[in-house]
Structure formats: C-alpha cells, structure tokens
Amino acid sequence: MKQVTWYSLIITFVICAALQTMVFMYARTSRSFLHFWIPFFVVCAILVSPLLNVFFYVFRTLWPFYSQQPQGFIAAFLSHLGGAGLMEELLKAVPILVGAWVGYKAKANPTQGRNPLLSWIEVRGPLDGAIMGVFAGGGFTLLETGIQYAPNLVETLYKETQNIGIGVAGAFLLLIPRALGAAVGHMAYAGIFGYFIGLAVLRPKSAAKLLAIGWLASATIHALWNSISEINPNLIHVVAAMAAVGLASVLLKAR
Numbered sequence: 001m002k003q004v005t006w007y008s009l010i011i012t013f014v015i016c017a018a019l020q021t022m023v024f025m026y027a028r029t030s031r032s033f034l035h036f037w038i039p040f041f042v043v044c045a046i047l048v049s050p051l052l053n054v055f056f057y058v059f060r061t062l063w064p065f066y067s068q069q070p071q072g073f074i075a076a077f078l079s080h081l082g083g084a085g086l087m088e089e090l091l092k093a094v095p096i097l098v099g100a101w102v103g104y105k106a107k108a109n110p111t112q113g114r115n116p117l118l119s120w121i122e123v124r125g126p127l128d129g130a131i132m133g134v135f136a137g138g139g140f141t142l143l144e145t146g147i148q149y150a151p152n153l154v155e156t157l158y159k160e161t162q163n164i165g166i167g168v169a170g171a172f173l174l175l176i177p178r179a180l181g182a183a184v185g186h187m188a189y190a191g192i193f194g195y196f197i198g199l200a201v202l203r204p205k206s207a208a209k210l211l212a213i214g215w216l217a218s219a220t221i222h223a224l225w226n227s228i229s230e231i232n233p234n235l236i237h238v239v240a241a242m243a244a245v246g247l248a249s250v251l252l253k254a255r
Contacts, residue, residue, distance in 0.1 A: 036132055036135040038120060046091060096136065137188070149175070153174055194214075
C-alpha cells in the first residue's frame with residue numbers, strides 16, 4: 001500500500017504539474033512560475049493539518065443539508081453544496097485570500113516599502129488570483145486522489161477479489177482520469193473563485209459582493225458535478241463544459 005500511495009502521488013503530481021504549466025504559459029503573466037507553487041503546497045499543508053477538522057465541522061456537522069447518502073437530486077445538490085462545494089472552495093482559497101489581503105494593503109499604501117517575502121504571496125489582480133486558484137486546485141487534487149481515492153480503491157477491490165493486481169489496476173484506471181479531470185474540476189472551480197478574489201483587490205468597494213459571487217459560483221458548479229448524475233449521468237459532461245468555459249473565460253478576461 002505504501003508503494004501504491006507513492007506511485008499514485010507521483011503520477012498525480014506529474015499530471016497536475018503539466019496542466020498547471022499549460023495554464024501558466026497561456027496566461028502570460030509577468031510573475032515567476034515559482035510564485036504559484038505557494039498556494040499548491042499551502043493547500044496540501046491544510047489538508048494534512050488539524051485545521052481540516054474545522055472545515056469538516058462547519059460544513060458537514062453544522063451544514064443542515066449534509067448527508068452521506070442523500071436521496072434524489074435536490075437532496076444531493078444541497079448536501080454537496082455545503083459538504084463539498086462551499087467547504088472545499090473556501091479551503092483552496094485560503095492562500096489566495098491571504099495574498100489578496102497583502103495586495104489590498106499594498107495598493108492602499110503604495111508609498112510604503114513592500115516586504116519582499118510578502119510579495120511572494122501578494123495577489124495583484126484577477127490574473128494572479130485565477131492562476132493561484134489553478135495551482136491550489138492542483139494541490140487539492142494531489143492529496144485527494146493520490147492519498148485518498150486511489151489507495152482506498154485498492155483496499156476495496158482487494159477485499160472483494162483477494163487479488164492485489166486487480167486492486168492496483170482499478171486504482172490507476174481511476175487515478176489518471178481523475179488527475180486529468182482536475183482541469184475541469186478542482187483547478188477550474190478554484191481558478192474561477194481566484195479570479196473574483198483578484199478582482200476584489202482592484203475593486204475593494206465591491207469586495208464583499210465579488211467574493212460572494214465567486215465563492216457561490218465555484219461551489220455551485222462543484223456541487224452540480226457531484227450531484228447531477230442523480231438526474232442523468234451523461235449530464236456530467238455538461239457540467240464539465242461549464243467549468244472549462246468558466247475557467248477559460250476568467251483567464252482570458254484577466255489576461
């Protein structure tokens with residue numbers, strides 16, 4: 001299982017890094033490539049820290065609609081809206097929100113000297129926010145797929161078949177499409193929210209409205225992805241297209 005976990009982490013990381021590099025090259029930002037790995041690793045750190053339990057408590061214990069086995073589309077959508085959408089999009093946005101605060105303070109006091117360390121996490125506008133969101137989504141995908149989904153499937157299939165080969169094969173058949181799907185999944189949702197966070201830096205008077213729109217929009221698409229199969233499994237392709245168009249739109253607009 002340790003070998004499976006390490007292999008799944010390495011393969012997921014390579015796929016996510018390739019997707020993130022393509023987004024970075026398309027965006028043509030003036031910022032160094034290394035800056036955007038900070039939200040990637042910050043999200044990874046949150047996922048393995050006790051802070052994750054706070055998110056679970058707020059969005060799964062306190063969220064009144066959360067259910068592990070919801071029945072029907074409405075129940076599933078409301079459950080995933082809080083337990084997955086709002087929770088996970090806020091978690092991925094933590095380093096971007098911190099960077100936005102740094103960016104806001106820098107713009108509010110342009111005559112003051114900038115801390116070179118803080119400049120590494122500063123969100124200067126929508127393009128920074130969108131790219132940071134894509135990298136944050138990559139960090140989330142890395143741990144969710146590499147540590148949770150792939151190894152868990154190996155254990156499940158092994159218990160059912162007593163054949164470790166079937167378990168490993170099933171895990172990698174799951175791992176690769178999940179990692180590639182991050183481009184229209186976790187990376188896309190976080191990129192959309194990141195765009196609105198960056199926009200809030202430029203328009204502080206409308207910050208609350210912009211943050212609410214970005215958070216709710218990304219969480220809604222995320223919840224639809226998780227629940228739309230209750231209506232028709234084929235509709236998941238429509239949701240994937242929505243996420244892809246949304247991410248491409250915010251990147252193009254920000255650029």
